Amino acid sequence: MNIYDIARLAGVSIATVSRVINGKGYVNKNTREKVLKVITRHNYTPKKSAQNLSTGASLKLIGIVCYNIEDPYYAKAVAVLQRDLNRFGYDIILSCTGESRKQRQSCIDMLISKNVDAIVFIGSVFAGKSEQVILNAARHLPVFIINAKVEGKNIHCAYCDESDTVYECARALFERGRRKLAFFYDVETYGSSKKREGFLRAVKDLGISEKYVMKCPPDLEGACREFEQFWEEGKADGAMCSNDELAAGILKAARKMGISVPGQLSVIGYNNSLIARCTSPALSSLENNVEKLAEFTAKNISDYFSENQAVLDFKADFKLIIRETL
């Protein structure tokens, strides 16, 4: 069923059908209705690719590239982006890219060949070493990044300063009398290095000498085991984690080993995800406002296309949510 079929069935030319579909140009009321009737009867929808070819009209498709949607942080960002972009008439193509540079590049090429209007990268996985992939993409279309800062033409960033966030968390631990601090992270990314940097900066400013930086396997059980090996009575009294899952692992280990939280040990998570509300004691966690970042980005994309201008640098605030582990 194409525009020719409809035209024939309605007894008009394809030009007329096109006019009624697009509501452009003059069409006699009666012929309009006649055409409309045929269209609805046959459930006809014009093919976007033909429209795209003909007018260069946008496919109204935004490519979204993230590392892992199973991570609640990414899931939330994607959920908000999809909801808000949809309001502006866009659909999203979701890609999750693996580790290798080549895989990432081919994922972007795919998106570009599918004629998406823009690409948004979620997460700091793409900053730092992988920046080239983003720079390449930006030569073809506007790029939006959530939660990382990459400098370049056509690149729009919305982020929360992950160094400052951890700095504040460390200070909060200090203010509760904690003097022996450990920082736990898992995957080596631009984001985790910023966090580590914030931790070390705070520790230095606060004059804390007993500090540990620990790398864990990237899941709850891994963090749990790692902590069991790490722990020695009196070695640390405050743990800052680069995400909530690690923190949950540490709580699990603490419980198993009879360490009282927050009595002997304070624990702070990161992302303020559902996980933080599930653990007991409930986890204090840093709210880094992904939701706000995603909302802003959706709006920014819409502005970019409708008003031809967009914000290049947006920094969101953050807040430490106190629950029961601090």
Added chain:
Amino acid sequence: MNIYDIARLAGVSIATVSRVINGKGYVNKNTREKVLKVITRHNYTPKKSAQNLSTGASLKLIGIVCYNIEDPYYAKAVAVLQRDLNRFGYDIILSCTGESRKQRQSCIDMLISKNVDAIVFIGSVFAGKSEQVILNAARHLPVFIINAKVEGKNIHCAYCDESDTVYECARALFERGRRKLAFFYDVETYGSSKKREGFLRAVKDLGISEKYVMKCPPDLEGACREFEQFWEEGKADGAMCSNDELAAGILKAARKMGISVPGQLSVIGYNNSLIARCTSPALSSLENNVEKLAEFTAKNISDYFSENQAVLDFKADFKLIIRETL
């Protein structure tokens, strides 16, 4: 940059460029290289919509419709689908649809107009009353459903029997000596009604007379409050929940009220998500194998297009994962 530019730059016709791109037909080795060089230098990728128009070639795009990607269950399904479909050369368009029938229909129309090859519906939200939306879609393209059973031409279902699962959980509670059982659910869907049905069937078969069916607000805090109101010493000794988040809420309430789990109360969650591993005590939960369902569906889609046949009905097994709450 289009095929004409490349042809001009390489000093050949567009037909030749097309041949080297598609690796079809004869092309002299030297001219092939000449063309290739121009293509890579300018980072040229043929536009999918033009190819699609020209040959009717698939866009290699699968529409995925789900209720809420923030829910770990959907997130996992989407993650697996995207990973596996990608291996078969497909990208996914992700839509999350709201409640209203109209919204859902327009979401599907959008997908169809964007020329996706197939649509997969995740979750039972679309079965039962909303079935018509699926039936409509199936008239245009192949439809795949994860976790619901809908009869119809061109409709392929992969699911886990949600009545049997809950039946088994109730029996497990019974076998641990539990005789007063409550079933907690939140949203009213096809799936939750199947689960409730399984619960009631089990309770009847087991000859249990003290039984409760409770509807909670759809989040952890809501379940927590609901349970606080529900609880009375000796009223129930086993709680079956329609998802892990509700179960986590009940654990939270139990802890607050000093109810020992599983001493006084056994709790079973559903979906075996990350949440089940985060709570303490760690939640026993029903593994309903979404991962398996999603993997199967990706393969089934690929078979549908490459071998022109696909499985219409696939039922996955399930397993109750015992942790500390049963």
Added chain:
DNA sequence: CTGAAAGCGCTTACAG
């Protein structure tokens, strides 16, 4: 081995 031409399903000046 290579190119000219038709055609995919649309839209949009242009002419009437």
Added chain:
DNA sequence: CTGAAAGCGCTTACAG
């Protein structure tokens, strides 16, 4: 108000 025709960027018989 309506239609004939050109054009969007590709692919693919067909002819050479």
